[in-house]
Amino acid sequence: MARSKKLNAKRRVQFVYHGTAGQEVFLSGEFNAWATDQKPMLDKLGNGQFVATCVLPAGEYQYKFLVDGLWVLDSSNPNFVINEFGSHNSVLKVE
Numbered sequence: 001m002a003r004s005k006k007l008n009a010k011r012r013v014q015f016v017y018h019g020t021a022g023q024e025v026f027l028s029g030e031f032n033a034w035a036t037d038q039k040p041m042l043d044k045l046g047n048g049q050f051v052a053t054c055v056l057p058a059g060e061y062q063y064k065f066l067v068d069g070l071w072v073l074d075s076s077n078p079n080f081v082i083n084e085f086g087s088h089n090s091v092l093k094v095e
Contacts, residue, residue: 009057010055010056011055011056011057011058011094012053012054012055013054013055013056013092013094014051014052014053015027015041015051015052015053015054015063015065015074016049016050016051016076017041017050017051017065018049018050018076019043019048019049019050020048021046021047023050023067023068024040024069025040025041025043025050025065025066025067025068026038026039026040026065026066027039027040027041027052027054027063027066028063028064028065028066029061029062029063029089030063031054031056031061031063036066039052039054040052041065050065056094057094058094058095059093059094060091060092060093060094061091061092061093061094062081062083062089062090062091063089063090063091063092064090071087073088073089073090074090077090077092079091079092079093
């Protein structure tokens with residue numbers, strides 16, 4: 001019997017932050033225990049478009065970008081929740 005989907009299949013997810021060339025940008029969220037220095041986002045073209053890729057199992061994840069030491073929502077994602085600090089986190093659903 002063939003399965004249409006693997007159980008616990010992981011998906012490749014690309015995160016993009018649009019900023020300014022020369023910024024220091026990290027991706028931080030539930031998927032990396034909110035580590036602030038483990039997932040640098042790269043601006044390979046030097047045009048302010050920072051990219052990071054994660055391989056994630058299905059689920060819902062809260063995240064933010066850490067830009068030059070400041071927490072920033074994902075402006076290209078309209079989905080967010082209020083966090084325990086009274087600010088907001090972006091939310092991504094991986095299916």
